[in-house]
Amino acid sequence: MKTLLNIIWLLLSGLWLAIGYVIAGIVCCLLVVTIPWGIASFRIASYALWPFGRTTVVRRDAGTGSLLGNVVWIVVAGIWLALAHITTGIALCLTIIGIPLGIANFKLVPVSLTPLGREIVPTDAPFATR
Template sequence: MKTILNIIWLVFGGLWLALGYFLAGIVCCALIITIPWGIASFRIAGYALWPFGRTVVDKPGGTGLASTLGNVVWILVAGIWIAIGHVATAIAMALTIIGIPLAIANIKLIPVSLMPLGKQIVPTGRPFAGSYR
């Protein structure tokens, strides 16, 4: 079932969403000082490409002060706008029965798009998927 949902997701927006995150990662890496956000964008692009069967957890060891400050900057510069875009897209997808799981996947992308630093994407089938601690 996860594979079917991932294929439907890929066709109805996942590919474009992943390409957007990938391009943002390239721009961030090209600007040198924003490389941490570029790496996070690449990680989110992979998650946006194939979201069903995976989840986002905190990295082991917790997040440090640098990650927290980086996430605050990210929220102010881009995170809030990306989250609003995910909410708007989720509402549009939820208007159809077949789009409801896709809307839920879009909502699952909001936390990592708001605060990408200090997060890790893991398969949900593993015992540590719910919590990394």
């Protein structure tokens, strides 16, 4: 079932959202100071491309640097990516088939706002990093 949902997700919204994250990552990597945000953006792009069967967990070893980095990320790219997830989620929820995909989009909003200090893990081991 995860594979079928991922294929439908890829066709309806995953590709476009992943492209948005890749563009944000490229922009962040062009500026040398923001390379950590670029790496986080590429990591989230892979998650946005194929989300079913994986989840995110907050890393306990993330400190003040992640907090400050997330504040900068929200201002630079996070708000726009979160709006893309909300818009796509609403559009997908207009159809019965798209409701699970829309809910998955809404679950990606916190990740798009605060990507630093999170880790992507398989759903069968969400507590592996805690």
